[in-house]
Amino acid sequence: MSKERISTEAGFAEAFATAAPGSLTEGRIRVGSFASGAEIVLPFLILKGAKPGPCLWISGQVHGNEINGIWAALDFMEGLDPAELSGSVVLSSTANPLALDARRKTAPQDEQDLDQTFPGNANGLVSDQMSAALFAAAADCADVLISMHTMNNLFYSDPYAVYKLHPDSGIDEAKLFSMIRHFHPVVACRMNVAPGAGELPGNIPGALDYQMLARGKPAFMIELGSGSETDEGCVALGVAGLHGVAAEMGMIAAPQRKPAEKLRRVARRTHVMTREGGLFRTANRPAMKVEANRPLGTICSITGRPMAEPAMAQDVLIIGIRKDPVVHTGDRIAFVALEWTDVSV
Structure with a gap:
């Protein structure tokens, strides 16, 4: 990003609360350390608009080999004019730096799927501690959270959406579709989180978006192409979708393009x-x-x-x-x- 930025050593809550209107702040959420003394941290950016408004949180990745969402979020933030922005955009570029550095889906230290560990455990395995650190920050300040993903690199995949419904969230399908439609996904898949549903093994309710829904915050996933690569077409689609969500939230004047009028809902x-x-x-x-x-x-x-x-x-x-x-x-x-x-x- 070419925007001037302010680096901070403050914790996320302090950095968010004290960011000046019109500023771009870069910081890190500390998780822990290696035996060598190298720190385990989650990088973040805060773009604070000149005018008050809601907070859009973008999780660039929770799986280390899923890259397109990071590029889409960075390009989206680069294209925003803080003087015309109402509210804040927060980007946690990676929730899983150990997996990112290893160029793989999961952290080699514990092999957990990070998107099955939320809201995390500050005294758990390292993936549990990373998810706890991210969730504590996002749950407090985000009004909407978009969790960016890709399919794995063994597959052809066009961008699509995944959403869940939480029985106690007060957020219905229509609310989520009002934002998902801006990404023009080939399908919008409702994911069943019930035990034994059979779609995927593991703790499906431990997904970042589902746990945000449990806090009454609209959240969903965008699968932006294939992993372990940069697909500029998918990145551009992601940027346009993020602009649309920001417009839907009243943070910017207008989306880059008209939203989809229909979605193909997969049950x-x-x-x-x-x-x-x-x-x-x-x-x-x-x-x-x-x-x-x-x-x-x-x-x-x-x-x-x-x-x-x-x-x-x-x-x-x-x-x-x-x-x-x-x-x-x-x-x-x-x-x-x-x-x-x-x-x-």
Whole structure:
């Protein structure tokens, strides 16, 4: 970012409270340290508008190999004029610096999925302590939180949204859709957090967005393409979406573009695994519908012998499809919607 910035050693709460109108403040939330003495910190930026207003918090990543959201947030903040901004934009570039430095999804120190550890535990494993430090700051000052993600780097994926509904939040689907629509996602997936729902293993209610909803704060996820890369098209879409949310919140005068008039709401989705190993090949891409019993792709042996044509017994809509051709038994080859409808927003 080319904007002039003020560096601070203050804690986040003090830095946020004392940031001058029209300023850009850079700081760090201290978590702990390594044996060498090197500190474990969560970097943040605070862009304080010249006029009072709400706080939009952007979490650039919680998984260390998901990069596009960081770029989108930085570019969004670079394009804002503090003199015309009402309120504050906060960016926590990474909630998981240990995973980022290791170029991987999870911190190698404990292998926890950080987005299953919120609101965190200040006396827990290092991932629990990182999530506790971030959540303590965000829960106090954010009015809206957007958690940026990507699909992993083995898949083709177009930007899409994921949202959850908390029974005690007072925030309904329409409220979330009013913001999600600005990203023009190929689908908006409602994620079931009930125990045993089967979509993903682990503590799904421990997601950052769900725990913010539990505090009565609108929050959702944007999956901005594939991981371990910079996709400028996805970044630009993310920037436009963030502008739209800021306009929706009354922080800026107008969005960069008109929001979507319809969203494709996905009520149920699943991963498709392969029973055979080999080389996977497909012409299918995200947002394509594949009819029942039609192959999602083909798998051949390393010598070219046909092995399998994985298919589903019902029509599916592709959310992500494998681009890494090397597959083993049990590997994911596709992420598909099983139930979807178009809704006006």
